[in-house]
Amino acid sequence: MATDITWKEGKPVDGKTPDGPIETRWQRHKDKLKVVSPANKRKFTIIVVGTGLAGASAAASLAELGYNVLSFCIQDSPRRAHSIAAQGGINAAKNYQNDNDSVWRLFYDTIKGGDFRARESNVYRLAQVSANIIDQCVAQGVPFAREYGGLLANRSFGGVLVSRTFYARGQTGQQLLLGAYGALMRQVDLGKAKIFPRREMLDLVVIDGKARGIVVRNLVNGNIESYAADAVVLCTGGYGNIYYLSTNAMNSNATAVWRCHKRGAYFGNPCFVQIHPTCIPVSGDYQSKLTLMSESLRNDGRVWVPKKKGDKRPPTEIPEEERDYYLERMYPTYGNLVPRDVASRAAKRMCDEGYGVGETGRAVYLDFSDAIRRLGEDYIRDKYGNLFEMYEKITGENPYKVPMRIYPAVHYVMGGLWVDYNLMSTIPGLFVLGEANFSDHGANRLGASALMQGLADGYFIIPYTMGDYLANTLPEKVDTDHPAFKDSEKEIQAYVDRLLSVNGKRTVREIHRELGLLMWDKVGMARNAQGLKEALEKIRQLREEFWTNVRVTGSSNTLNKYLEFAGRVADYLELAELMAIDAYHREESCGGHFREEYQTPEGEAQRNDEKFSYVAAWEYQGPQDPPVLHKEPLKFEYVKPTQRSYK
Amino acid sequence: MSLMTLHLKVWRQAGPDQPGRFETYTLNNVNPHMSFLEMLDVLNEQLIKEGKEPVEYDNDCREGICGMCSLVINGIPHGQLPRTATCQLHMRHFNDGDTITIEPFRARAFPVVKDLVVDRSAFDRIIARGGYISVNTGSAPDANTIPVAKEKADAAMDAAECIGCGACVAACPNASAALFVGAKISQYILLPQGQPERPRRVLRMVAQMDEEKFGACSNHGECEAVCPKGISIINIARMRKDYRKAALGLL
Numbered sequence: 001m002a003t004d005i006t007w008k009e010g011k012p013v014d015g016k017t018p019d020g021p022i023e024t025r026w027q028r029h030k031d032k033l034k035v036v037s038p039a040n041k042r043k044f045t046i047i048v049v050g051t052g053l054a055g056a057s058a059a060a061s062l063a064e065l066g067y068n069v070l071s072f073c074i075q076d077s078p079r080r081a082h083s084i085a086a087q088g089g090i091n092a093a094k095n096y097q098n099d100n101d102s103v104w105r106l107f108y109d110t111i112k113g114g115d116f117r118a119r120e121s122n123v124y125r126l127a128q129v130s131a132n133i134i135d136q137c138v139a140q141g142v143p144f145a146r147e148y149g150g151l152l153a154n155r156s157f158g159g160v161l162v163s164r165t166f167y168a169r170g171q172t173g174q175q176l177l178l179g180a181y182g183a184l185m186r187q188v189d190l191g192k193a194k195i196f197p198r199r200e201m202l203d204l205v206v207i208d209g210k211a212r213g214i215v216v217r218n219l220v221n222g223n224i225e226s227y228a229a230d231a232v233v234l235c236t237g238g239y240g241n242i243y244y245l246s247t248n249a250m251n252s253n254a255t256a257v258w259r260c261h262k263r264g265a266y267f268g269n270p271c272f273v274q275i276h277p278t279c280i281p282v283s284g285d286y287q288s289k290l291t292l293m294s295e296s297l298r299n300d301g302r303v304w305v306p307k308k309k310g311d312k313r314p315p316t317e318i319p320e321e322e323r324d325y326y327l328e329r330m331y332p333t334y335g336n337l338v339p340r341d342v343a344s345r346a347a348k349r350m351c352d353e354g355y356g357v358g359e360t361g362r363a364v365y366l367d368f369s370d371a372i373r374r375l376g377e378d379y380i381r382d383k384y385g386n387l388f389e390m391y392e393k394i395t396g397e398n399p400y401k402v403p404m405r406i407y408p409a410v411h412y413v414m415g416g417l418w419v420d421y422n423l424m425s426t427i428p429g430l431f432v433l434g435e436a437n438f439s440d441h442g443a444n445r446l447g448a449s450a451l452m453q454g455l456a457d458g459y460f461i462i463p464y465t466m467g468d469y470l471a472n473t474l475p476e477k478v479d480t481d482h483p484a485f486k487d488s489e490k491e492i493q494a495y496v497d498r499l500l501s502v503n504g505k506r507t508v509r510e511i512h513r514e515l516g517l518l519m520w521d522k523v524g525m526a527r528n529a530q531g532l533k534e535a536l537e538k539i540r541q542l543r544e545e546f547w548t549n550v551r552v553t554g555s556s557n558t559l560n561k562y563l564e565f566a567g568r569v570a571d572y573l574e575l576a577e578l579m580a581i582d583a584y585h586r587e588e589s590c591g592g593h594f595r596e597e598y599q600t601p602e603g604e605a606q607r608n609d610e611k612f613s614y615v616a617a618w619e620y621q622g623p624q625d626p627p628v629l630h631k632e633p634l635k636f637e638y639v640k641p642t643q644r645s646y647k
Numbered sequence: 648m649s650l651m652t653l654h655l656k657v658w659r660q661a662g663p664d665q666p667g668r669f670e671t672y673t674l675n676n677v678n679p680h681m682s683f684l685e686m687l688d689v690l691n692e693q694l695i696k697e698g699k700e701p702v703e704y705d706n707d708c709r710e711g712i713c714g715m716c717s718l719v720i721n722g723i724p725h726g727q728l729p730r731t732a733t734c735q736l737h738m739r740h741f742n743d744g745d746t747i748t749i750e751p752f753r754a755r756a757f758p759v760v761k762d763l764v765v766d767r768s769a770f771d772r773i774i775a776r777g778g779y780i781s782v783n784t785g786s787a788p789d790a791n792t793i794p795v796a797k798e799k800a801d802a803a804m805d806a807a808e809c810i811g812c813g814a815c816v817a818a819c820p821n822a823s824a825a826l827f828v829g830a831k832i833s834q835y836i837l838l839p840q841g842q843p844e845r846p847r848r849v850l851r852m853v854a855q856m857d858e859e860k861f862g863a864c865s866n867h868g869e870c871e872a873v874c875p876k877g878i879s880i881i882n883i884a885r886m887r888k889d890y891r892k893a894a895l896g897l898l
């Protein structure tokens with residue numbers, strides 16, 4: 001028996017986007033934003049949580065302006081944030097390749113790639129500032145790939161027809177992050193920013209309706225610490241780890257966004273999750289994470305399965321005419337370069353139908369033999385050497401000789417806290433940047449656009465919109481003696497103690513793995529009403545199981561990684577429910593959200609623009625009460641919604 | 648693929664000022680496809696089930712890029728496989744019945760926090776002294792107005808690949824941080840953008856390195872041998888040359 005899924009309808013929310021010609025919206029908006037005088041900036045303190053691309057760039061840029069910045073992260077150094085692992089590249093509408101790229105085309109590709117579920121105004125702004133990002137990063141000494149003439153090189157990425165992706169070998173995220181981290185550390189040296197590593201934000205403190213600080217756990221000694229500020233900027237990344245296995249780093253989590261949601265911040269499109277088509281397949285239950293093989297590989301690698309079901313021959317023994325290059329067959333225009341959601345679903349379909357390869361039958365081949373013949377092994381090594389090396393380290397197989405085996409994996413969340421055009425959440429003074437916000441990517445993100453968005457938010461948007469908020473509100477001084485801080489500290493300590501006191505039989509990992517499998521099966525690549533109802537029921541049971549039967553050993557006043565994990569899994573068990581509700585309520589397929597009931601005869605996602613052309617912004621009502629759905633209608637004035645076609 | 652039994656001698660230490668000791672654990676059914684950290688995850692599951700405290704070890708990306716994992720495995724930082732971080736070391740490189748010793752990175756500048764976790768914040772303080780180019784957001788010219796020869800850009804990238812893990816320090820008999828610092832300094836020596844701050848950067852970063860109580864480099868080369876990114880000791884030579892020139896006011 002499955003539970004009924006219920007929610008309440010609320011009032012529409014306003015994204016406060018400017019109107020008029022889209023080309024000048026951001027400029028006209030900026031002209032109207034208030035500016036804080038240099039003398040007053042130093043009187044304001046801003047907390048930035050997270051030091052990924054969004055957080056590090058925001059913290060550095062705000063400190064450069066003269067604000068006092070307090071920067072927090074979980075890792076032992078800000079340089080280690082999850083952004084470091086991004087491989088493939090960052091998009092920018094530079095048109096350096098003379099292939100007719102433009103701000104318009106990047107805007108258009110992003111809106112279309114997102115399957116018409118993003119805000120036009122935001123996406124246009126993102127495309128506009130994209131070029132400044134590259135300028136900024138080059139000035140910082142980011143060693144992007146270059147041509148022999150000394151100018152910047154580009155490559156293409158899935159879902160587009162131009163080469164607009166800038167890259168630094170297969171370590172683009174690392175190099176961009178080290179640039180932003182350097183900028184942040186410069187401000188530390190200048191005394192404008194202070195870093196607080198090994199801290200986990202566990203609560204947002206709201207006073208008189210405004211975000212006024214955070215409560216964190218010091219992960220080294222377990223102390224519960226409070227920090228007050230005039231505004232809080234949340235840059236805590238995505239919650240893909242709710243699926244247990246994902247390409248995200250082990251410490252990526254939902255805790256900060258979820259706790260803010262419980263304090264009043266609306267959650268936008270929680271069910272929009274991106275499943276990346278090219279990851280190394282699962283090898284056993286001990287598996288702790290999945291490794292992405294950058295999408296850029298699809299530029300030179302060809303995806304195929306044997307034409308015969310259950311063909312167990314080694315790939316090199318399967319002759320050309322017995323191979324099905326199914327992406328090239330189904331999508332002749334884009335071929336291997338179709339967007340991620342399309343490629344992932346196609347791989348799933350091939351494996352579901354019995355064409356999958358490898359020990360588990362849940363994999364397809366990504367084959368470089370053609371490219372190696374055409375361009376030479378050295379060329380391939382120069383372009384993808386470190387990715388090939390990584391593949392070999394993990395699987396023990398040499399991809400120069402045998403094709404890679406790949407399978408889709410959870411990679412990125414388009415969903416996140418809802419923000420307006422100024423990147424402010426529904427709690428005044430709480431801004432949300434990067435993957436943590438519900439983002440500019442609609443229902444599906446194009447490759448190399450997350451790095452772009454994180455840096456756009458941090459370098460070029462928050463420095464402007466923050467000033468306007470502070471100048472308009474002139475927050476009164478508060479300090480951490482305020483009862484709101486004291487109450488929160490007590491609650492958090494009690495919560496931590498409760499996690500330690502259950503003393504049941506199951507480990508945090510076991511419960512997390514079970515939740516992950518459930519989410520992958522029912523709220524993953526394909527969803528349906530019945531499955532979502534079952535999922536909801538099981539999530540509730542699992543939550544009950546967690547709070548009565550979890551075992552966390554050790555104590556709270558020391559480094560205790562499993563205690564941290566326990567808190568994160570407890571939050572996933574709540575967020576999972578909202579994801580299932582959101583996926584259930586959206587009776588259409590769009591981008592990464594694929595409802596089996598709504599598909600075209602060819603099996604592609606079928607949108608329902610009449611009913612669902614909106615952002616779902618969910619309001620928390622308490623642990624037992626159904627959430628309230630607020631809609632932000634989406635207007636498409638420039639790109640007319642059409643059925644996406646990559647044929 | 649057959650499963651293995653392994654004996655693990657793991658360093659346990661409750662806190663920075665507490666004495667540490669080795670504890671031995673036996674793990675059955677180790678799958679050769681597991682990564683080293685996944686093997687430790689399995690050990691921890693076992694310990695938690697027995698009501699014991701799990702072993703603490705730092706890690707995040709598990710892809711060899713964040714630099715958070717550490718561990719000295721059988722006496723070698725990041726283990727015996729060249730150019731591989733601990734998180735990318737797989738159990739297929741061990742044999743059934745092996746005893747594996749697992750210790751934290753040891754260096755005066757990296758105090759133990761707990762078990763296998765150490766404090767590497769000294770690296771952040773060194774970077775704060777100039778491991779960047781001073782350019783405020785918004786003031787950059789068009790990216791292609793700064794051409795960089797491909798060879799130079801590639802060499803800068805070779806240096807920039809350092810993941811800041813600290814294995815070089817742990818491997819060095821003097822616990823010197825020269826490879827880490829040399830790599831950062833070299834990246835900017837090689838790029839036109841790095842020229843204006845070149846003397847100041849090397850003087851300040853080297854001064855901070857000394858203040859953090861890292862030892863002096865005496866050319867053992869152990870650092871390069873264990874570096875998961877294969878950062879070359881050429882970078883140390885570049886730093887030294889620049890330091891000498893800068894100290895004499897010749898740069």
Ligand SMILES: Cc1cc2nc3c(=O)[nH]c(=O)nc-3n(C[C@H](O)[C@H](O)[C@H](O)COP(=O)(O)OP(=O)(O)OC[C@H]3O[C@@H](n4cnc5c(N)ncnc54)[C@H](O)[C@@H]3O)c2cc1C
Binds near residue numbers: 051083237436
């Ligand atoms: C393997 C991989 C490869 C990718 N490759 C690309 C690519 O090539 N191009 C591209 O555009 N995108 C890519 N992406 C996506 C992109 O990397 C991420 O979306 C982006 O880096 C997120 O940046 P962020 O700043 O929003 O958050 P993150 O980098 O995730 O940073 C989150 C920060 O928040 C901190 N934090 C989290 N919770 C708390 C808390 N409670 N308290 C304190 N601190 C907290 C963390 O410590 C961390 O510092 C890739 C993603 C993956 C997984």
Ligand code: SF4
Binds near residue numbers: 815816826875878
């Ligand atoms: S130089 Fe190598 S060993 Fe040293 S910190 Fe950098 S990556 Fe680690």
Ligand code: FES
Binds near residue numbers: 709712715733735810
């Ligand atoms: S965990 Fe990131 S480098 Fe090993």
